[in-house]
Amino acid sequence: MAGPSSYDVVVIGGGVTGAGVARDLSLRGLSVLLLEKGDWGAGTSGASSWMIHGGLRYLEFDWDTTRLSNVDSGHIVTIARNLVTRVVFIVPVLPGDKNNIEEVETALEVYDRYQPLKHSHPHRRLTSDEAHQVEPGLTPDLVGAMTVEEWGVDPHRLVYANVQDAVAHGAQAMNHTRVIELIKDAGKVIGVRFRAPDGEISEARARAVVNASGPWAPEVGAMAGVSIHLRPAKGIHIVYPHRISNFSITAESVDGRDLLMVAHAGFTLLGTTDDDFYGDLDSVDVLEDEVDYLLQGFERVFPSIRQYRPVRTTTGVRPTLFKWRRYEDELSRQFAVIDHAGEGADGLISIAGGKLSMYRLMAEETSDAICARLGHQVKSTTAGRPLPGNESDPVPVAELASRCGISGLAVVKLQSRHGSNAEKVLDEGATSRILCRCEPVTEAELTYAARHEQVRTLADAFRRVGVAGGPCAGAACILRSAEVLGRELGWSASQRFDAAREFVRGAWLGRAPVLGNAGWAQEELAQGAMRGLMLVDGTR
Amino acid sequence: MGRADSLVKLAWAYGLHLARRRLRRTRSQLRDVYATYNPEGIRAVEPAQRERHPRLVTCINCGLCALAAGRIGQTRLPDLASSYMRLYPRLGEASFDVAGDSPDLVAATAVCPVGLPLAEVAEVVRRMTMR
Numbered sequence: 001m002a003g004p005s006s007y008d009v010v011v012i013g014g015g016v017t018g019a020g021v022a023r024d025l026s027l028r029g030l031s032v033l034l035l036e037k038g039d040w041g042a043g044t045s046g047a048s049s050w051m052i053h054g055g056l057r058y059l060e061f062d063w064d065t066t067r068l069s070n071v072d073s074g075h076i077v078t079i080a081r082n083l084v085t086r087v088v089f090i091v092p093v094l095p096g097d098k099n100n101i102e103e104v105e106t107a108l109e110v111y112d113r114y115q116p117l118k119h120s121h122p123h124r125r126l127t128s129d130e131a132h133q134v135e136p137g138l139t140p141d142l143v144g145a146m147t148v149e150e151w152g153v154d155p156h157r158l159v160y161a162n163v164q165d166a167v168a169h170g171a172q173a174m175n176h177t178r179v180i181e182l183i184k185d186a187g188k189v190i191g192v193r194f195r196a197p198d199g200e201i202s203e204a205r206a207r208a209v210v211n212a213s214g215p216w217a218p219e220v221g222a223m224a225g226v227s228i229h230l231r232p233a234k235g236i237h238i239v240y241p242h243r244i245s246n247f248s249i250t251a252e253s254v255d256g257r258d259l260l261m262v263a264h265a266g267f268t269l270l271g272t273t274d275d276d277f278y279g280d281l282d283s284v285d286v287l288e289d290e291v292d293y294l295l296q297g298f299e300r301v302f303p304s305i306r307q308y309r310p311v312r313t314t315t316g317v318r319p320t321l322f323k324w325r326r327y328e329d330e331l332s333r334q335f336a337v338i339d340h341a342g343e344g345a346d347g348l349i350s351i352a353g354g355k356l357s358m359y360r361l362m363a364e365e366t367s368d369a370i371c372a373r374l375g376h377q378v379k380s381t382t383a384g385r386p387l388p389g390n391e392s393d394p395v396p397v398a399e400l401a402s403r404c405g406i407s408g409l410a411v412v413k414l415q416s417r418h419g420s421n422a423e424k425v426l427d428e429g430a431t432s433r434i435l436c437r438c439e440p441v442t443e444a445e446l447t448y449a450a451r452h453e454q455v456r457t458l459a460d461a462f463r464r465v466g467v468a469g470g471p472c473a474g475a476a477c478i479l480r481s482a483e484v485l486g487r488e489l490g491w492s493a494s495q496r497f498d499a500a501r502e503f504v505r506g507a508w509l510g511r512a513p514v515l516g517n518a519g520w521a522q523e524e525l526a527q528g529a530m531r532g533l534m535l536v537d538g539t540r
Numbered sequence: 541m542g543r544a545d546s547l548v549k550l551a552w553a554y555g556l557h558l559a560r561r562r563l564r565r566t567r568s569q570l571r572d573v574y575a576t577y578n579p580e581g582i583r584a585v586e587p588a589q590r591e592r593h594p595r596l597v598t599c600i601n602c603g604l605c606a607l608a609a610g611r612i613g614q615t616r617l618p619d620l621a622s623s624y625m626r627l628y629p630r631l632g633e634a635s636f637d638v639a640g641d642s643p644d645l646v647a648a649t650a651v652c653p654v655g656l657p658l659a660e661v662a663e664v665v666r667r668m669t670m671r
Contacts, residue, residue: 059550062542085629086580106550106557121576124569134573136590147573242597243627246585266626307594397633407614408634409623416630438601438622471622472601521654522600 004203007033007172009370010192011210012179012220014038016045016155017351018212019162020363020382025370026169027385028378033204034163034171035194037178039460041159044214046463047316048356049237049262049271051087052076053150054118055357056111057258058333065334066114072361073118075383077151079360080158081390082419085265086120087152090135090247092301093143098256101144108146120149135247137302147247152264155356156463157417160453161387168388175454182209182223182348189224189340189347197456208370211350215281215317224345228338228352229322231331232278234315236286237271238294238514241311241438241471244268245302253297257329261298261305265416267469269314270294270305274328277317286313286513309522310514311473312507321353335362337369349373389419406432410440417445417465435484436477438470443484450488458503461485468503473511475526478503581629581668589664596661597625598654605658609648612662613640617648621656624665635669638662 011022014036022034036042055069077084091108093101108123115122124147131138131145138145163173174196181193183203191205211220211228221228243263251259262269273290291313298305320331335354340346351366364380371378394400397411404411404426414422426432428448435443449455449464458481461467467481468474474481478500486496515523585593599621606616615624615637624631624638645659652658 059546060543061546063546063549064542086582088577088580088582102558102561103554106554109557110550110553124573124576125566126570126573127568130568130570130573133570133587136585136587137593242625244593244597246582265630266628304591304594309598398636401634401636407619408637409628409631412628412630412634437616437619440619440623470601470626471597471599476601476603518598518600518654525600525602525653 004191004205005033006205007031008206008374008376009033009208009210010035010204010206011212012192013211013213013216014040014159014163014173014175015043015212015214016041016159016162016356016359017214017354017362017366018210019159019166020359021210021212021351021366021370022166022171022173023162023169024363024367024380024382026166026171027381028367028371028376030371030374030376032166032171033206034166034173035177035179035192036173036175039175039457039463040163040454041156041463042459043216044316044318045155045159045356047235047237047314048155049260049269050152050155050264051150051262052084052118052153052357054111054114054120055333055355056107056148059107059110061332063110066111067117068361069355069357070114070117072358073151075360076153076158076357077119079382079385079390080153080161080387082394082416083154083157083161083387085152085416087150087262087264088247089148089150089250089260090126090131090138091146091148091250092131092138093145094139094141094252094301095143097252104146108148111148115149118151120151123148135245135249137245137304138249139301139303152262153356154417158387160464161389164388164453173454175460176456179220179223182220182345184224184345187344187346189345207347207374209348210366210370211348212366214319217319217350217352219281221340221348221350224340224348226340226343226345226348228350230352231276231320231322231328232281233318233320233328233331234275234277234284235272235318236290236294236313236315237269238291238310239312239314240268240270240308241469241473242267242308244305244308249298249302251297251301253293257297259294259297261302270298274318276328281317284315284317286315286510288513291513309516309518311471312510313513314510319352319354335365337362337366339369339373347373389421392420394420395423400426404432406434406442407440410434410442413439413466414442414445435480436467436470436474438472438476439466441465441467441477446481446484447488450485455485456489458482458485458499459506462503468507472522472526473507474503475522581632585627585664589660592657592660595655595657596664599625599656600654602653604651604653605648605656608651609643609645612642612645613638617643617658620665621658621661624668625661627668631665631668632670638666638669
């Protein structure tokens with residue numbers, strides 16, 4: 001076992017909140033160690049709806065939460081310009097909906113007061129005919145519709161940008177590193193013991209430890225003998241590898257919940273469910289019933305939905321704060337910063353609850369609590385300080401495409417991930433050959449990710465640069481990607497093949513619940529292209 | 541308390557909204573929608589193409605069309621269907637990728653195992669790339 005190293009703060013959990021805390025504290029001049037048991041943003045953050053929203057539905061519960069959410073969304077949109085895209089919803093109103101069209105417009109009029117805080121336009125009201133002109137796929141049974149704006153974000157890149165900035169300001173960040181013990185001394189948490197990817201166990205001593213592990217927070221809390229009461233809620237999304245509608249669309253589920261079909265840049269997320277979850281957080285399955293529940297809700301407003309071929313599903317568990325006698329959907333999305341000093345775990349602070357849209361604020365308040373404990377009088381600067389890749393404007397697409405010999409679309413996608421650092425990525429020295437044609441991703445970008453962005457598996461590559469994220473789900477690129485990554489990480493030929501098989505097996509779990517006829521055709525093609533080597537389901 | 545307060549304020553806003561709707565003449569806001577969102581590339585699929593749209597996105601990236609007909613502009617045909625047809629709002633910035641001559645799209649469609657109408661796909665993509 002390696003000897004202990006010392007930090008001001010150890011942060012456990014590399015989701016968006018943990019990464020945000022690490023960035024905030026590093027910018028305030030504290031030494032930080034950030035530990036994540038899987039990959040950055042691979043848990044709840046990555047399984048979100050990929051949205052920075054202002055919390056329209058909170059108007060029913062607490063207007064101040066809506067205001068705060070809009071303020072913080074505005075900060076995120078400003079500091080992460082390359083990672084966000086405008087998401088414009090059509091809110092169709094049908095006869096018999098739970099809210100009539102005047103009630104819907106009232107809520108949007110109130111919401112318009114907060115929209116400027118996140119650089120969004122006010123709502124527009126459309127008649128049924130007008131709504132069909134802008135979104136012809138809507139059901140004919142419309143009373144009318146509204147538009148409302150939110151922002152889409154790539155949560156994987158958002159998490160990593162926070163990690164990257166924390167590291168640039170002196171933090172140490174390790175993914176695939178599991179905390180196995182909180183070290184206590186006389187009722188005080190003084191550090192952590194953790195297992196690195198190579199199996200080596202090490203210790204880190206710290207003046208404070210932050211538990212930012214989302215739904216795993218009770219598990220980490222238990223290591224220090226404290227109880228954290230959450231009400232974990234499972235949510236799934238169906239992923240379509242194209243935009244299938246002009247606008248994003250809202251719908252009502254059979255039990256009256258709000259559902260969203262979010263048209264992101266080049267793909268569509270349809271979600272989400274919200275169910276109490278009692279199972280294993282490391283193994284959350286998607287059920288075909290959940291898929292049908294979502295499709296049923298959307299079929300009512302967008303009848304052709306079942307004609308489209310989904311490419312996979314995602315699932316995650318929200319770390320919702322505990323409350324008795326509430327339906328899952330009615331639970332508050334507020335967050336709590338919990339100091340465990342009074343529970344015999346002095347030095348341990350947990351952050352629980354909240355949403356992706358408010359991650360920066362959650363990180364700031366957690367960091368404030370840490371700084372108050374440590375007597376460190378420095379204020380947060382994360383609201384106005386650009387994340388990496390946003391320090392300057394990116395090079396025009398045509399110029400970079402011509403200089404590097406790649407397509408304009410490849411540049412657009414590269415800039416959406418790396419912003420003004422795109423050129424640096426392409427200058428990595430590797431070939432700019434296109435590796436994943438659907439996305440598209442260059443070999444240089446994957447090489448850069450392996451060398452500089454802590455990509456250690458093909459699933460990490462999927463999250464960091466989008467390899468295998470398109471319509472073919474990796475059929476055409478996963479073996480090539482394994483070659484490139486293997487070359488960088490020193491894998492043998494069999495390790496490269498095993499890595500590809502592991503990726504295909506993991507992807508299969510998310511794809512199986514949504515395979516229809518066209519999906520099976522794609523699956524057969526993929527199996528054929530890989531000569532059956534990737535067969536993941538022996539029963540077929 | 542927070543919820544009761546919110547509901548009261550919403551009820552007040554609702555009353556004001558109804559009064560305004562009665563007193564003011566309403567006008568079409570369709571032009572505002574187009575003016576706001578067309579520059580963002582958000583309006584993509586037109587009504588005439590809507591019904592056929594599910595068929596236009598069925599590419600399984602087998603690559604046969606590339607063997608049959610090659611490229612459209614600088615772009616390989618499978619990329620046209622599997623990548624450009626994903627309707628990115630920023631596609632206009634990559635318009636030079638698909639500028640130039642069209643190959644024999646009838647031949648490309650004939651070899652497609654899922655019967656993708658490539659001429660129609662090309663038309664949608666080219667329209668999307670026009671700013």
